[in-house]
Amino acid sequence: MTASRQISVILTVTAAVALFLLVIAMTRVLERGEVALTEARIGFVLSDLDQTIERNLSLGLPLSELQPIERILERAVASNEEVLALEVLNPAGVAIYSTDRGAVGEPIPLEWQNAIDNREGGRPWRVFYMSTLVVGTEIRNDFNQTAGWLVLILDPRVLPTPGVRLPETLVQSLPYVMAGLLATLVLSVLIGIFVARRFERIAADFANGGDRGAKTEPATLGLGPARTTTASALARIDTAVETLRRIDSEF
Amino acid sequence: MRASGSRQSDVAATLLGLLLALVIGATSALVFATGDMNEKGRLVRESDTVAKSIGRSIAEVVARAVKLGIPLADLNGVDGYFSDVMAANAEIDGLAIADMSGTFLFEKGRSDDTDFRDAVLVVIPVDQKDVGRVLVVPSYQLAHDIHRRAIMIAIAVTLLSGLIAGVWVRLYRIELIDLPRARLVASCRAVGRGGFDDYSPVPEESPLRPLGRAAARLIAPVRRHAREARALAEEIRAIDVTGSFASRVQEAMAPLAPFRFDRLEQPTRRIGWSGWLALPILAVGGATLPLIAGFAADRIGNDPLASAAMGGGIAASALGALIGLALARLIAVRVPRLAAVAGLLLAAGATGVTFTIHEIVPFALAQLGAGIGLWLAVWGVLVREGAMARRPWSGALILLCALGIGPILGGITAEIVGRRYAFLTCAIALAALALFALLQADRGSSRAGFGPRRTGNLADLAAPMGIAIALTAWFQIDLAGYQYRTDYATLAFHFAVAGTGMAIALLSSLRLSAAIGTALTGLAVLIGVTGVAPGWAISLAVGVGIGLVGARLASRVFSLSVVAAFAVGVVAAGIVEGLSYLVAYPALLVCGVAALVLTGVAGIGDLQSARDPARRRG
Numbered sequence: 001m002t003a004s005r006q007i008s009v010i011l012t013v014t015a016a017v018a019l020f021l022l023v024i025a026m027t028r029v030l031e032r033g034e035v036a037l038t039e040a041r042i043g044f045v046l047s048d049l050d051q052t053i054e055r056n057l058s059l060g061l062p063l064s065e066l067q068p069i070e071r072i073l074e075r076a077v078a079s080n081e082e083v084l085a086l087e088v089l090n091p092a093g094v095a096i097y098s099t100d101r102g103a104v105g106e107p108i109p110l111e112w113q114n115a116i117d118n119r120e121g122g123r124p125w126r127v128f129y130m131s132t133l134v135v136g137t138e139i140r141n142d143f144n145q146t147a148g149w150l151v152l153i154l155d156p157r158v159l160p161t162p163g164v165r166l167p168e169t170l171v172q173s174l175p176y177v178m179a180g181l182l183a184t185l186v187l188s189v190l191i192g193i194f195v196a197r198r199f200e201r202i203a204a205d206f207a208n209g210g211d212r213g214a215k216t217e218p219a220t221l222g223l224g225p226a227r228t229t230t231a232s233a234l235a236r237i238d239t240a241v242e243t244l245r246r247i248d249s250e251f
Numbered sequence: 252m253r254a255s256g257s258r259q260s261d262v263a264a265t266l267l268g269l270l271l272a273l274v275i276g277a278t279s280a281l282v283f284a285t286g287d288m289n290e291k292g293r294l295v296r297e298s299d300t301v302a303k304s305i306g307r308s309i310a311e312v313v314a315r316a317v318k319l320g321i322p323l324a325d326l327n328g329v330d331g332y333f334s335d336v337m338a339a340n341a342e343i344d345g346l347a348i349a350d351m352s353g354t355f356l357f358e359k360g361r362s363d364d365t366d367f368r369d370a371v372l373v374v375i376p377v378d379q380k381d382v383g384r385v386l387v388v389p390s391y392q393l394a395h396d397i398h399r400r401a402i403m404i405a406i407a408v409t410l411l412s413g414l415i416a417g418v419w420v421r422l423y424r425i426e427l428i429d430l431p432r433a434r435l436v437a438s439c440r441a442v443g444r445g446g447f448d449d450y451s452p453v454p455e456e457s458p459l460r461p462l463g464r465a466a467a468r469l470i471a472p473v474r475r476h477a478r479e480a481r482a483l484a485e486e487i488r489a490i491d492v493t494g495s496f497a498s499r500v501q502e503a504m505a506p507l508a509p510f511r512f513d514r515l516e517q518p519t520r521r522i523g524w525s526g527w528l529a530l531p532i533l534a535v536g537g538a539t540l541p542l543i544a545g546f547a548a549d550r551i552g553n554d555p556l557a558s559a560a561m562g563g564g565i566a567a568s569a570l571g572a573l574i575g576l577a578l579a580r581l582i583a584v585r586v587p588r589l590a591a592v593a594g595l596l597l598a599a600g601a602t603g604v605t606f607t608i609h610e611i612v613p614f615a616l617a618q619l620g621a622g623i624g625l626w627l628a629v630w631g632v633l634v635r636e637g638a639m640a641r642r643p644w645s646g647a648l649i650l651l652c653a654l655g656i657g658p659i660l661g662g663i664t665a666e667i668v669g670r671r672y673a674f675l676t677c678a679i680a681l682a683a684l685a686l687f688a689l690l691q692a693d694r695g696s697s698r699a700g701f702g703p704r705r706t707g708n709l710a711d712l713a714a715p716m717g718i719a720i721a722l723t724a725w726f727q728i729d730l731a732g733y734q735y736r737t738d739y740a741t742l743a744f745h746f747a748v749a750g751t752g753m754a755i756a757l758l759s760s761l762r763l764s765a766a767i768g769t770a771l772t773g774l775a776v777l778i779g780v781t782g783v784a785p786g787w788a789i790s791l792a793v794g795v796g797i798g799l800v801g802a803r804l805a806s807r808v809f810s811l812s813v814v815a816a817f818a819v820g821v822v823a824a825g826i827v828e829g830l831s832y833l834v835a836y837p838a839l840l841v842c843g844v845a846a847l848v849l850t851g852v853a854g855i856g857d858l859q860s861a862r863d864p865a866r867r868r869g
Contacts, residue, residue: 006427006456010419011271018275018412021663023282025404028667029740030294033397037297040342040393041304047339048308079311080304118609120549173282180278187270196458203461207468218259219432219462222439229443230469236506237476243503244483247496251487 007195011188012181019177027169034160042152045080046124046137049073050150053088057141063090063148069097082158084132088139089149096148108151112136116149132156260424261758268417268754275412279405294394299371301342302389306373309336310385313348317377323348324356333359345370345388351381360388403744404666410747411659414754418530418648418656426524431457439466445510447473477512480504525635525694528687530652532595532632535680536625537657539602541742542670543568543618544732550611555832560611561732562829562838565723567615569821571622576815578623579630587631587696588688594628595685597621603678606671625681626814632688633809636695647757650801650808654722655750655794662743670739709856711807712816714765714800717849718793719820720827721772722749724842725779725793728828730786748787749794756798766853768799773846780840820849 056066073086088097093108119125124137133154141147205212333346345365347358370386431453438450453463547564548557583590601620608614665673735741775792828838
């Protein structure tokens with residue numbers, strides 16, 4: 001591959017990778033923004049309910065004896081259309097209140113338990129389970145012990161699927177990406193040609209006896225002495241050959 | 252003018268890097284500023300929805316109280332309730348309740364000048380009748396934050412492209428322009444001294460080929476005529492059985508004695524730099540730098556113990572590097588390919604297993620394994636025959652890849668796929684490199700990499716240790732562990748700024764005392780503690796400091812003692828952060844002071860070596 005092509009390939013490949021990364025990263029930043037806003041909305045519902053339950057707990061009643069909880073949960077489900085169901089679990093993971101009556105008394109699925117076990121400290125845990133998004137938070141009593149779990153079961157569409165907006169964004173940014181790539185390609189081809197031509201010009205000039213690159217191109221540093229020595233060597237060799245031919249003719 | 256013209260190549264690599272950064276920057280600006288990528292409007296609408304949800308919930312609470320017979324204007328504890336809601340929701344700047352005539356009955360803002368004119372309105376319905384309104388002022392904090400992150404990503408990608416193009420072009424120019432140019436000059440100078448046998452042609456793919464051909468065309472007649480003269484002389488000697496012409500033949504050939512024509516032109520096979528694989532290995536290894544502290548801290552949560560976890564994770568990784576170095580010294584020279592492949596597989600496995608880890612101790616162990624594997628692999632590559640050639644440029648490129656390009660890539664990857672998947676991506680890349688190392692042609696090994704390069708200069712140990720402490724404290728602990736734990740875009744931006752600073756320092760012809768670079772990093776960290784300078788300026792200064800030390804150490808960047816001193820510095824910074832759990836002190840401040848103390852040691856070392864010329868160079 002010629003030098004000009006190598007430079008073009010280097011720069012164009014770098015540009016292509018960078019622009020691809022740029023579009024993907026920007027799309028993901030925006031998707032994360034949407035997720036964060038949705039989480040803020042869900043977080044408000046969670047923290048509102050959590051505070052209500054914890055206020056009731058501070059009256060000294062155990063979690064299983066808080067009768068108003070069912071009403072509070074039902075009201076929360078009614079006023080938040082993305083919330084499909086709400087549950088309160090005891091520390092062992094058994095549902096003690098739920099807007100889905102059939103779930104009361106049932107232990108939580110293994111997937112939920114794994115999400116609880118692997119939660120990041122201080123943050124709500126989250127798991128996709130049976131076409132629902134399940135988000136849970138810890139209920140703490142006055143002694144800062146885990147009194148149970150408050151669980152929101154949501155329509156999974158509230159959170160955008162990662163990469164869902166990528167095709168749309170790629171199409172939208174395609175003209176700019178192509179323009180950027182084209183600009184890089186043209187510039188790199190021109191630079192490659194310039195570099196190659198420069199050495200060709202210096203070489204042509206040198207072949208014609210000039211010393212065009214003497215001051216700017218380090219590669220020409222040894223050419224001057226080489227030319228002088230070559231001329232001197234050629235003259236001596238020619239003289240030697242002439243003498244030898246004369247000797248040869250004397251035979 | 253240097254025979255290799257390396258300054259020309261420095262300038263060319265810089266200009267091409269800059270040019271590509273400009274193109275990518277302009278494209279980023281276009282992508283960002285036009286079309287739907289500028290999503291601030293959409294995010295603002297989403298923020299309004301969040302505010303509306305909160306407003307609806309407050310309206311319900313108020314409506315219940317009004318239903319119980321409490322007049323709207325006489326509600327109790329509204330201020331405290333508003334404070335609680337605002338404390339729990341950063342998306343809200345102000346809350347108010349107004350009656351239907353628009354008179355404010357209760358209001359609370361984050362600041363005195365909270366503007367309720369653009370507030371989101373939610374009515375308070377009581378028995379099918381609206382009795383008042385809840386006004387919620389959204390802060391749009393998330394929308395602004397996302398907008399800022401998108402800009403950070405654009406800048407990080409722009410600088411990354413410039414750095415990668417610069418490194419790539421520089422490597423290309425070393426191999427295909429600088430080295431052939433130096434060889435051409437040496438060949439021509441040899442010819443100038445009569446050594447026509449020394450001339451070696453320029454490699455076919457080099458742009459210098461036309462010049463090489465011109466030189467070859469110049470020399471070719473000399474060699475041809477010399478062969479002709481020699482053949483003629485031999486012919487005469489062969490038929491001159493009595494030896495009567497011997498003295499005349501000798502006399503005729505005598506003027507050619509100062510010249511050497513013996514070797515025939517041999518085609519030159521270009522052998523590339525065998526150590527290049529160290530660049531992607533260190534870039535992928537460096538990609539985890541912005542992720543380690545945050546991942547470690549999140550195993551603990553919002554607990555003071557998080558600092559111990561962070562320090563442990565960082566120290567384990569560097570401790571692994573030290574063990575990897577020791578292991579490499581034992582086996583890398585004997586079995587370089589095995590060392591490289593096994594090291595890469597170990598690093599890939601340890602990094603990949605992080606995807607499944609949820610506890611701090613297994614994570615620290617995984618980091619230890621990753622450090623061992625990575626450094627065993629790097630030295631498995633660097634002991635290959637010829638890998639220690641092309642110094643100091645290869646040293647500078649390695650430094651740039653490990654501490655500049657790698658972390659930027661890590662930050663961008665984490666922003667795209669998330670932190671766990673970023674670890675997994677790095678593991679896959681390391682496994683791919685292991686396969687590549689396995690399939691590479693065997694080049695033999697050389698002990699040169701482990702050879703003692705004692706400089707007798709204390710600065711060569713103190714300076715790398717000092718910059719390691721400062722950069723770990725600033726980037727890994729303060730930025731990645733505390734300030735931007737999950738904001739990978741901003742982390743990538745900071746590493747990009749530092750990488751640019753490193754490149755500027757390495758490209759400059761300044762070869763200042765290593766103590767100056769260390770002092771710059773230490774001072775920058777201390778200024779970072781005070782918070783009087785913007786974070787990017789601190790990152791830039793730390794980057795320039797690292798670059799200055801790298802430029803000063805030049806080829807010695809490779810020496811085992813320097814690498815070990817660097818790793819010890821990282822371990823020390825990790826320990827300082829970890830111990831801040833037991834004895835509450837500002838780890839950043841302690842690390843900044845430690846870097847300055849090491850600056851003093853490096854300065855003393857430099858002064859000693861300046862007095863003692865024997866120690867000046869290794």
